[in-house]
Amino acid sequence: MCAAAANMRPEPRKIALLIGNNNYTKNPLVNCIHDAMDLSLELEKAGFLVTKKTDLDSEAMHRAIESFAASIRTGDFALFFFAGHGVQWEDQNYLIPCDDDRIIDSTDLKYRATNAQRALELMSDKDPFVIIYLLDCCRTYWLPSLARNRAMSTRGLAFMPALGGSLIAFACAPGKTAGDVAPNGRNGVFTYYLLQYITKPGENLAMVLTDVTAGVATQTNDRQIPYYTSALRRKDIYIVPPRMQDPSPKSVLPKVEKLSLNSKMHGE
Numbered sequence: 001m002c003a004a005a006a007n008m009r010p011e012p013r014k015i016a017l018l019i020g021n022n023n024y025t026k027n028p029l030v031n032c033i034h035d036a037m038d039l040s041l042e043l044e045k046a047g048f049l050v051t052k053k054t055d056l057d058s059e060a061m062h063r064a065i066e067s068f069a070a071s072i073r074t075g076d077f078a079l080f081f082f083a084g085h086g087v088q089w090e091d092q093n094y095l096i097p098c099d100d101d102r103i104i105d106s107t108d109l110k111y112r113a114t115n116a117q118r119a120l121e122l123m124s125d126k127d128p129f130v131i132i133y134l135l136d137c138c139r140t141y142w143l144p145s146l147a148r149n150r151a152m153s154t155r156g157l158a159f160m161p162a163l164g165g166s167l168i169a170f171a172c173a174p175g176k177t178a179g180d181v182a183p184n185g186r187n188g189v190f191t192y193y194l195l196q197y198i199t200k201p202g203e204n205l206a207m208v209l210t211d212v213t214a215g216v217a218t219q220t221n222d223r224q225i226p227y228y229t230s231a232l233r234r235k236d237i238y239i240v241p242p243r244m245q246d247p248s249p250k251s252v253l254p255k256v257e258k259l260s261l262n263s264k265m266h267g268e
Contacts, residue, residue, distance in 0.1 A: 011047070012129040013073065015077070016080070017065065019036060020032040020083045021055055023098050025100055026100060026101060031181065032054075034186045035083040035136060035187050038195055039191060043199075046239050048079065057099040058114075061114050062114065072128050075128065076126075077130055078126075078131045082095050082134070082137055083136040083137060085137060086116070088157050089110075093116040095135075099112075120163060124165070131166035132166075135168065135169065138171045138176060156174060162229040163231060167205065167228060167229070167230040168228065172224045178224055179219075179224055193215035196212075196215065202240070202241070204236060204238050209226070212226060
């Protein structure tokens with residue numbers, strides 16, 4: 001009984017912030033809002049308290065992320081998802097708001113885009129149980145005001161180390177770009193496969209991401225391979241934990257009764 005009680009420890013509070021940006025001033029996208037909406041439905045089924053934001057400008061993105069980080073309590077299961085444009089600059093990754101025409105130079109990038117590393121640090125400072133950080137923003141993109149600057153036209157995102165107790169999942173490897181159209185024509189390729197597996201009961205996070213990687217790689221003929229950096233401290237990280245089996249003897253009672261009846265019929 002003590003062992004059963006140990007296996008039934010209460011789940012942490014599960015909270016998520018999902019952002020999908022489509023309506024960019026110069027380079028609009030079509031699937032990112034669908035990505036955020038569809039993932040929010042799956043996470044809500046799994047018991048997450050979900051905040052969903054779409055088509056955010058610079059100020060709104062900063063407010064949403066800071067508000068979410070402030071809401072995290074010690075021991076929470078926190079999940080962050082961003083679908084939209086992202087770029088790297090001087091080994092830092094930036095999530096691009098919809099008013100990207102305001103980013104004239106690298107200084108603007110630092111202050112008007114969202115620094116992905118800093119956002120992760122804000123969440124980590126709250127000492128959650130775990131942070132799952134999902135970035136589907138490795139699409140081909142050049143900042144409209146800096147398109148002629150080759151240094152600013154780097155592909156994809158840069159390597160980003162995970163902080164203690166966190167896992168970062170990128171739609172593709174550092175320096176690579178991601179497909180924006182999945183087989184359903186509604187989602188990005190990475191999010192499409194994430195939706196297939198993320199709420200599969202009893203699969204820990206490593207198993208889920210292995211399935212996602214296999215799906216994306218097969219779909220794209222290995223042109224896109226999701227990439228992960230992890231500093232998780234536990235193996236048993238589940239979006240949907242394994243269902244506990246009922247240990248009561250009720251399930252074996254009918255067989256016992258049948259055996260007793262047959263015994264009587266044969267005079268045993």
